Amino acid sequence: MIDILIKNKEYIIEITGYTGEGEGVGRADGEAVFVPSAIMGEKLKVLIVKPLKHYAYGKIIEIITPSAHRVEPECIYYKKCGGCVLQHMDYSAQLEFKRIRVQDALKRLGGCDTSVEPVTPSPDIFRYRNKAQLPVSDAGIGFYEMRSHNVIDINDCLIQNEVTAKIIKVVRDYMDKYNIPAYNEEKHNGIIRGIFIRNGSNTGEIMTCIITRTKDLPYKEELVESLSKIENMTSIFHNINREKTNVQMGKTNYLLWGSETIKETLCGVEFHISPLSFFQINTKQTEQLYAKAAEFAKVDNPQTVFDLYCGTGTISLITAQNVKKVVGVEIVPSAVENAKKNAERNGIDNVEFFLGKSEALLPQLAKDFSPDTVILDPPRKGCDINLIDSLNKVKPNHIVYVSCDPSTLARDIKNLQGYQVEKVVPFDMFPHTKHVECVVLMSRIKD
Numbered sequence: 001m002i003d004i005l006i007k008n009k010e011y012i013i014e015i016t017g018y019t020g021e022g023e024g025v026g027r028a029d030g031e032a033v034f035v036p037s038a039i040m041g042e043k044l045k046v047l048i049v050k051p052l053k054h055y056a057y058g059k060i061i062e063i064i065t066p067s068a069h070r071v072e073p074e075c076i077y078y079k080k081c082g083g084c085v086l087q088h089m090d091y092s093a094q095l096e097f098k099r100i101r102v103q104d105a106l107k108r109l110g111g112c113d114t115s116v117e118p119v120t121p122s123p124d125i126f127r128y129r130n131k132a133q134l135p136v137s138d139a140g141i142g143f144y145e146m147r148s149h150n151v152i153d154i155n156d157c158l159i160q161n162e163v164t165a166k167i168i169k170v171v172r173d174y175m176d177k178y179n180i181p182a183y184n185e186e187k188h189n190g191i192i193r194g195i196f197i198r199n200g201s202n203t204g205e206i207m208t209c210i211i212t213r214t215k216d217l218p219y220k221e222e223l224v225e226s227l228s229k230i231e232n233m234t235s236i237f238h239n240i241n242r243e244k245t246n247v248q249m250g251k252t253n254y255l256l257w258g259s260e261t262i263k264e265t266l267c268g269v270e271f272h273i274s275p276l277s278f279f280q281i282n283t284k285q286t287e288q289l290y291a292k293a294a295e296f297a298k299v300d301n302p303q304t305v306f307d308l309y310c311g312t313g314t315i316s317l318i319t320a321q322n323v324k325k326v327v328g329v330e331i332v333p334s335a336v337e338n339a340k341k342n343a344e345r346n347g348i349d350n351v352e353f354f355l356g357k358s359e360a361l362l363p364q365l366a367k368d369f370s371p372d373t374v375i376l377d378p379p380r381k382g383c384d385i386n387l388i389d390s391l392n393k394v395k396p397n398h399i400v401y402v403s404c405d406p407s408t409l410a411r412d413i414k415n416l417q418g419y420q421v422e423k424v425v426p427f428d429m430f431p432h433t434k435h436v437e438c439v440v441l442m443s444r445i446k447d
């Protein structure tokens with residue numbers, strides 16, 4: 001097919017759907033046009049900026065009929081930043097976009113017609129994040145521009161905790177005062193690559209990691225002195241990443257000041273978290289999501305539950321209160337250490353954690369412990385096909401799938417044999433962004 005839509009030509013289009021990235025979708029001369037910042041139902045004058053083989057990208061020139069859900073974005077960086085792509089929609093429209101996104105993915109990629117429940121709103125829609133990862137470059141400290149690695153220099157971010165702005169200021173002042181060069185991704189030179197911040201929303205504790213390309217962090221005593229004065233600072237690390245990669249954090253951490261971990265509580269259980277351990281970024285919403293996962297994991301009163309991809313043992317420890325035995329599997333060594341200590345500290349002794357790949361350990365662990373229910377909470381890329389194959393052999397009665405990507409969730413559901421999807425409950429873990437989290441209950445069809 002040749003490009004039908006002409007670059008730089010204007011079309012009037014009506015938005016009838018969304019892409020998974022949050023762009024509006026309409027048609028011009030029968031061809032699909034993806035339009036950022038558009039809302040379903042709107043009539044727009046659109047300039048074609050990038051015609052491709054099967055669709056085109058367009059840019060809004062004029063909003064002829066605005067949606068009743070259109071709002072003025074609160075963030076001054078909205079137009080540039082690749083993060084909060086839905087800030088032009090009111091919150092109800094964002095939730096509906098996410099519900100449709102899950103429903104479409106399940107149907108199109110998973111062949112699954114189960115109706116998706118309304119998206120559980122986030123208790124806070126601003127200042128909800130407990131983690132910030134800020135790249136540093138010659139352009140400044142901030143976030144990446146949409147579809148690029150150009151850093152937008154920011155002073156604050158409305159979805160981050162207020163402490164983020166204070167830490168940015170301290171690091172910026174330190175770099176200016178001591179002439180410390182920022183990292184240059186292309187040339188792989190310079191020193192400061194990024195800042196990583198965690199805060200316990202329920203405890204107030206704060207962790208800061210300064211990421212460098214070099215082994216040395218010049219004037220570190222001076223930097224630590226300023227950072228440690230920030231109220232509730234609990235832990236300051238130096239993280240070293242010498243690789244030429246766009247992954248920010250390296251694997252080596254040196255504690256410069258304070259504690260090795262910060263504390264956070266979830267559903268009444270206390271967790272200690274290291275810099276490299278996974279921890280959900282929206283604490284209040286996580287409590288609602290984990291409560292749902294624990295409720296699904298209780299169905300039919302299982303004796304033994306597996307929590308695969310268990311991180312610091314969060315879901316394992318919350319679920320352990322209702323069942324006889326929980327077995328957790330996780331690939332990051334420090335997370336497994338955190339998980340074991342978290343169990344000890346909370347006096348939970350019916351949980352065992354194993355270090356390794358879930359796909360590698362499941363076959364043997366299933367022989368040893370015979371799970372009735374398996375919880376899956378993989379990263380965005382979903383489950384390894386070998387894990388799905390093992391589950392098809394192990395045949396647990398129920399699978400509780402916690403997913404942060406509807407497409408890989410749908411693919412994995414399709415590959416699981418002999419299960420029916422009972423419930424799909426989406427949670428808005430990341431307001432204003434395109435992302436959506438789901439908890440799915442699957443039950444074995446009797447053979």
Ligand SMILES: C[S@@+](CC[C@H](N)C(=O)[O-])C[C@H]1O[C@@H](n2cnc3c(N)ncnc32)[C@H](O)[C@@H]1O
Pocket residue numbers: 277278279280308309310311312313314315329330331332335356357358359377378379380384404
């Ligand atoms: C989305 S997180 C979930 C963690 C935990 N369930 C929670 O909610 O805090 C996914 C976790 O899977 C781990 N992981 C990634 N690949 C893995 C694998 N093949 N086997 C086991 N764990 C893995 C990651 O390190 C991360 O901790």
